Amino acid sequence: MEALGRPEVTLAGIDLEIHAAPERYRQVVAGIREQPLALGALVTTHKIDLLAAASDLFDGLGPFATATQEVSSIAKDAGKLIGRATDPVAGGLSMGAILGESYFGRTGGELLMLGAGGSALALILHLMRKARAADRPQRILVVNRSAPRLARLKAMVGRNTADGARDIEFEFIQNSVAPRNDEILAGLPPGSVVVNATGMGKDTPGSPLTDTALFPLNGVVWELNYRGELDFMRLAEAQAPTRGLTVADGWEYFVHGWSQVISHVLHEKIDAAKFARLSALAASAR
Ligand SMILES: NC(=O)c1ccc[n+]([C@@H]2O[C@H](COP(=O)([O-])OP(=O)(O)OC[C@H]3O[C@@H](n4cnc5c(N)ncnc54)[C@H](OP(=O)(O)O)[C@@H]3O)[C@@H](O)[C@H]2O)c1
Structure with missing residues (x-):
């Protein structure tokens, strides 16, 4: 507030339990x-x-x-x-900073979204609204543990029928088993973008992948969180030199x-x- 020239404004927290009345x-x-x-x-x-x-x-x-x-x-x-x-704009700005212009056109990569919660929905909406085809992946795979969030995302995709959005092929997969996620990951083309939007590694322990999962060659790995154990991101960091990965956390997303x-x-x-x-x-x- 001081930096913005508004020192009289204070921040006050209100804590509610999850799914409050x-x-x-x-x-x-x-x-x-x-x-x-x-x-x-x-x-x-x-x-x-x-x-x-x-x-x-x-x-x-x-x-x-x-x-x-x-x-x-x-x-x-x-x-x-x-x-x-704010997530479509904030997430979109940080995704843009990580990928740069025409990422999907340049690389032919696809998008694997692990998790179908609020931030996954916001990021997918952002990509669907991209005006240029080169900024949209040709295929988006979404994996989620339970069915309701997948259904909500599917409905949002169905409502957004702009020309460009219709070009994207979607696959919705209900799964919470890490080895199955490894298999889905293995089927991605080089240059694909893999996002951990499950909260695993911060909100809950572990990772949606096993320790032996292999990220796509020359791909981008984005962990939406920036604190916690971040097992998913640590695995990507370990593979970055040999797989040519770009690895990013959620700090910039948070600040946006x-x-x-x-x-x-x-x-x-x-x-x-x-x-x-x-x-x-x-x-x-x-
Ligand atoms: N850096 C930032 O500023 C920023 C901004 C937004 C979000 N985030 C972080 O990003 C994460 C996701 O946020 P969100 O708002 O989208 O959360 P959310 O609405 O709780 O969504 C998480 C989704 O992941 C699913 N999931 C959990 N474990 C899974 C697994 N093993 N396999 C498949 N799906 C799984 C959940 O499925 P169910 O339907 O079964 O519950 C849920 O739909 C959070 O940790 C949040 O802190 C960071």
Whole structure:
């Protein structure tokens, strides 16, 4: 807040248990709505449950909140309470920084998304909306432990029928067994992008792959988290020299997510230079 010239603004945490009662989410959103000094909020973990419980308390939703049915940013625009989903933009910006322009056109790689939760859905939506064919993979494989999240993702894909999005071939696989994920990985062409969006290695122990899994030659491996044991990323790091891998963690994603919300809540434009300055400040506190 000091760096943004707003030292009078303070951050206050509100802890809710996972899948809290709808009434608790409504209390929190109503509190922000009613208190003039509450400027807004950044929502983690509860993005889907909060919107499901309190959608009528918002005066408006951003297009990504409608598309993903989740809210990660709550802000007041001219007195109106607006909910937005930041993951498609924040995840998209960090994915763009990792892959560079025309990645899929240049390499012919595909995308393997391990996990079909909120961040997987946001990243896939981002790719489906890419205007140039070279920025979209020809095939996206999504693996998830249980069926409901896969069904939700499938429905989102079905709703987004822009021309480019229709070109992408999708495969939805319900699986939670690591050796089966190794087999799916082995079937990917060189240059493919493998994302760990399961939370395994941080939220839960272990990795969605076994220790003997082999990443695609010259591929990109992206772990969405930046803290925890990160077993999946450690395996990729060990193979990076021999397999020609690019390995990235979720730090930049995290900083983009916060920057997006701060920008909405404080009505502050965060350009590349300001992002770099905030990112350096965040890195010093990492
Ligand atoms: N760096 C950042 O700023 C940033 C931003 C967003 C997310 N993240 C991280 O990314 C991770 C995913 O986030 P999210 O919001 O998408 O979480 P989420 O909604 O909880 O999704 C995780 C998904 O992974 C599935 N899963 C778990 N273990 C699996 C396994 N072994 N095989 C297949 N699927 C498995 C879960 O399946 P079920 O349906 O069975 O539960 C769930 O659908 C979290 O750890 C989060 O902290 C980081």
